[in-house]
Amino acid sequence: MTRLARLELTEDEVARFTEQLSAILEAVAKVSELDLANVEPTAHPLDVVNVWAEDEPRPSIPADDALANAPAREAGFFKVPPA
Amino acid sequence: MIDTLRLTAEAALGLLERGEVSAAELHRSYLDAIGERDDELHAYLRTVDAPNGAGVPIAFKDLISTRGVETTAGSKILEGFVPVYDATVVTRCREAGMPLLGKTNMDEFAMGSSTENSAYGPTRNPWDPERVPGGSSGGSAAAVTAGLAPWALGSDTGGSVKQPASLCGIVGLRPTYGTVSRYGIVAFASSLDQIGPMTKTVRDCALLYRIVAGRDPCDSTTVELPQPVEIPEREDLKGLRVGVPRELNEAEGIESGVKEVVERSIELCRQLGAEVGETSLPRSVEYGMPCYYLIAPAEASSNLARYDGVRYGLRVEGGDGIRAMYERTRDAGFGDEPKRRIMLGTYALSAGYYEAYYGQAQKVRTVIADEHAAAFRDFDVLVSPTSPTVAFKLGEKAENPLAMYLSDVLTIPSNMAGLPGLSIPCGLSDGLPVGLQLIGPQFSENTLFHVGYALERAIGFDFVPRRLQ
Numbered sequence: 398m399t400r401l402a403r404l405e406l407t408e409d410e411v412a413r414f415t416e417q418l419s420a421i422l423e424a425v426a427k428v429s430e431l432d433l434a435n436v437e438p439t440a441h442p443l444d445v446v447n448v449w450a451e452d453e454p455r456p457s458i459p460a461d462d463a464l465a466n467a468p469a470r471e472a473g474f475f476k477v478p479p480a
Numbered sequence: 481m482i483d484t485l486r487l488t489a490e491a492a493l494g495l496l497e498r499g500e501v502s503a504a505e506l507h508r509s510y511l512d513a514i515g516e517r518d519d520e521l522h523a524y525l526r527t528v529d530a531p532n533g534a535g536v537p538i539a540f541k542d543l544i545s546t547r548g549v550e551t552t553a554g555s556k557i558l559e560g561f562v563p564v565y566d567a568t569v570v571t572r573c574r575e576a577g578m579p580l581l582g583k584t585n586m587d588e589f590a591m592g593s594s595t596e597n598s599a600y601g602p603t604r605n606p607w608d609p610e611r612v613p614g615g616s617s618g619g620s621a622a623a624v625t626a627g628l629a630p631w632a633l634g635s636d637t638g639g640s641v642k643q644p645a646s647l648c649g650i651v652g653l654r655p656t657y658g659t660v661s662r663y664g665i666v667a668f669a670s671s672l673d674q675i676g677p678m679t680k681t682v683r684d685c686a687l688l689y690r691i692v693a694g695r696d697p698c699d700s701t702t703v704e705l706p707q708p709v710e711i712p713e714r715e716d717l718k719g720l721r722v723g724v725p726r727e728l729n730e731a732e733g734i735e736s737g738v739k740e741v742v743e744r745s746i747e748l749c750r751q752l753g754a755e756v757g758e759t760s761l762p763r764s765v766e767y768g769m770p771c772y773y774l775i776a777p778a779e780a781s782s783n784l785a786r787y788d789g790v791r792y793g794l795r796v797e798g799g800d801g802i803r804a805m806y807e808r809t810r811d812a813g814f815g816d817e818p819k820r821r822i823m824l825g826t827y828a829l830s831a832g833y834y835e836a837y838y839g840q841a842q843k844v845r846t847v848i849a850d851e852h853a854a855a856f857r858d859f860d861v862l863v864s865p866t867s868p869t870v871a872f873k874l875g876e877k878a879e880n881p882l883a884m885y886l887s888d889v890l891t892i893p894s895n896m897a898g899l900p901g902l903s904i905p906c907g908l909s910d911g912l913p914v915g916l917q918l919i920g921p922q923f924s925e926n927t928l929f930h931v932g933y934a935l936e937r938a939i940g941f942d943f944v945p946r947r948l949q
Contacts, residue, residue, distance in 0.1 A: 403803075404823070405804075405810070417882075420882050421773065422824070424882060426770070427766075428767060428770045428771055428774065436847060440842060442658070442896075442922075445703065
């Protein structure tokens with residue numbers, strides 16, 4: 398799970414979270430008590446579908462602004478360690 | 481000399497309109513109050529010295545992006561992050577001439593019910609600094625309560641506006657989902673997050689809601705309000721049907737002092753002319769909490785994937801390659817609660833578990849919405865305590881995440897259904913404020929303001945903490 402979540406946890410964290418998450422999982426598993434085979438799922442509380450916007454160009458954020466908070470940048474790009 | 485402890489935003493507006501005080505003087509009075517009282521309370525993460533605007537100043541929870549002003553969402557992973565654009569709610573407040581006072585403390589990424597999960601230290605309750613202000617919008621709640629801001633915006637996912645408003649003795653509105661723009665808000669659980677006003681009075685709440693609500697082309701989940709916001713004036717409840725859901729009023733863990741104060745308010749509804757009756761939400765309360773703690777972490781695990789050390793925020797180098805950078809950055813940058821929720825959400829969404837957890841929780845959500853809709857066939861508004869307890873002591877629940885989650889057991893069900901909820905102070909128990917939760921159908925904010933205002937007048941709650949008088 399930590400690989401999927403891209404979290405490198407310390408051994409101490411693993412021990413602490415294992416206990417806490419077991420208790421939480423046990424509590425949330427309660428949803429399985431209900432027989433909801435014929436119930437539709439709700440993903441969103443409002444009955445809003447296919448919201449379209451006018452296809453009009455607007456100014457976007459300048460590249461320099463978009464890069465302003467980057468930990469590392471080079472030649473107008475975000476710079477990262479080798480993949 | 482302005483008494484910021486007593487001054488409502490509406491009264492401040494009056495002072496400005498009559499020219500009795502300038503916007504700059506008003507702003508300065510709040511900064512002075514912050515200088516005097518915020519060392520103890522720590523409601524603010526940072527203040528803004530240069531007022532721009534001729535209106536009543538405001539404070540924003542620190543997950544609301546403010547152009548040029550650091551915005552951290554209470555997390556180390558966003559330390560030093562300076563937004564390059566304003567959230568739509570900020571733009572609307574600016575357009576209304578409201579100067580920014582500062583950014584308020586919060587549980588990291590709005591995950592918590594006490595503001596103890598802030599990476600920058602906890603906020604304290606102005607009624608008793610040994611106690612929490614609630615959360616996650618605890619900084620905004622404490623600021624309004626202690627006269628450090630005339631009003632503030634918070635955000636509410638599972639109860640993060642209503643619960644701290646309750647614990648601090650102020651008014652908090654969680655609006656109908658989709659009525660206030662989320663553009664420029666640090667996302668936690670997108671199908672639940674809503675920005676809401678936190679104020680001293682119901683009329684202030686309606687005034688601020690009127691400024692921030694409405695459709696925003698930058699947030700496709702927003703809608704136009706069906707009716708304009710009305711500032712409440714009526715002091716009776718004649719013709720109104722008030723429902724008392726059994727499960728929300730008799731849930732395990734509701735303190736007897738809280739119950740008593742809330743029962744008095746329900747009796748007041750009768751005296752004000754309302755028809756009061758019992759109703760039931762049989763599965764909403766029992767299954768609301770488990771449903772929320774699957775859906776919110778699932779959405780959070782996806783939303784928080786963006787904190788990867790690439791585009792903004794913290795980066796921790798070392799190891800070999802980009803993957804090690806991602807993992808180290810996230811381990812160093814996130815506190816315990818976001819990590820727990822990311823793992824829980826990742827698990828709930830993973831192959832083999834998706835249907836049993838996330839899929840099932842989405843169906844429970846339908847059940848909860850249907851149960852509320854059924855109750856609203858007979859009633860205009862539902863009432864209950866906002867929080868099962870008054871403000872608890874710092875550290876009391878810090879080691880037990882599950883106990884902390886139960887703080888929101890009464891606010892979560894209506895949130896899952898996208899319904900608006902207003903919390904108003906309705907009295908004291910053990911010298912600490914108790915909040916009354918008013919829930920209505922979608923887009924019923926005007927009804928909630930009407931009921932809240934009539935009760936506020938009848939209750940006569942003094943919102944200034946006794947120790948500060």
